[in-house]
Amino acid sequence: MRIITETERCVGAGQCVLAAPGVFDQHDDGTVLVRTRLPPEDERERVVEAVQRCPSLTITIDEEED
């Protein structure tokens, strides 16, 4: 899975950091920072939770690329 973010949509709620702290962080301006665009498979559940919790629909998973 590859993580895609549209940062201009981000509202800095920090939900992705709570859901998957190994994959997401926040820049100093509050917007999403992706630590790794290609997280290991064992992060999948947490990444999916991050996608679901994001209030601004900023994060998507592209399954094509591995």
Place this chain on the structure above:
Amino acid sequence: MLDQEETTLTGSGFPAFPMQRGCPFGPPDGYARLREEGPLARVSLFDGRPAWLVTSHELARELFTDERLSSDWTDPAFPVTSPARGALQKHNVMVGMDRPEHSVYRRMVIPHFTVKRMNRMRPRLQEIVDQRMDALLAADPPVDVVEAIAVPVPSIAICELLGVPYQDHDFFETETRKLVIRTSGEIAAAALAELRRYLDELITRTQAEGGEGLIAELVARQLEPGLIDRETLVKLCSIMLTAGHETTANVITLGLLALLEHPDQFAALRADPDLVPDAVEEILRYVSVADIMGRVAAADFVVRGRRIRAGDALFLTNSAINRDPEAFPEPDRFDIRRGPRLHSGFGYGVHQCIGQNLARAELDIVFRALVTRLPETVRPAVPVSEITPKGPAGPQGVLGLPITW
């Protein structure tokens, strides 16, 4: 052409909304009936206007992020739930704006509410909570939870974050309460004017003398370079000061009341305080203090067999959404191990609570202290039926919660 006609908002005799809670931490009794109407029910506001009410969790998540629904408080068609709320909605900034305007102000403040920064506040939050718990336990019961800990902890925290002198807390807590309890439009407007006058003076003082905290930063980085006008800055600070203490105070109070009414859950937390983070999420779902989120339709569209017309009023009601059995099995069961992740206790969509990670840090520390330090004999000092809920239109809470042990 449509095969069958969709339901519209025309008609009358719909149930009155907002509804008063009976149990302070439960949804109003009337929501069960509204849920039977389907994901979008019809209600009638105090001024006679009909409105849509969303009771489905799935549909609410769709609509919270649907840009055909507007949060623009300056739109004359934006719905009003009470005269006091009408006064509040004249002071729009951020919360009462749509993109892209909304993003400008949200981006000014989000750097100060990141998960990392909130975690850095934890040692200081712990000190605040420890001092309040020491004082609470040293007092002769009964003690009012609202006065002793629920209001002071978030109030001190937001003061320190913003750079508002806590010595002024009686003033801004009292004026805030006038905004959120059942009150007249005149009283609410006067309270808002007082809060704005106070913050305007604080900004003037900060400009002259400098200062610490978010207000000083906004003055230096946004006001001085002309990126925000003074009136808008005052409104922005006023939202953060009022919402920053009032809402979290309600979650602490109603959460403790829910625990006192579910002794098995209280005992489980006492035995294992590491369950507190999941318990906090369940409390947020279960008590849903911010119950009512208004929107106005900005376009015509059809959803779930309902024809929404531009200008229609619509409400996302958290205590209905968060008790949707489709999303939360046995929704009325208070289960601290449930750890719900997709509740809308802080809302959803671009307006989702900006202070939620501050609130989470405060709630985690407060509930760890309450469950580990309150004596096992703790109980409400009066029958729950005698505890007065706040009015139906604003954030949900109680005016006082006396406990004894």
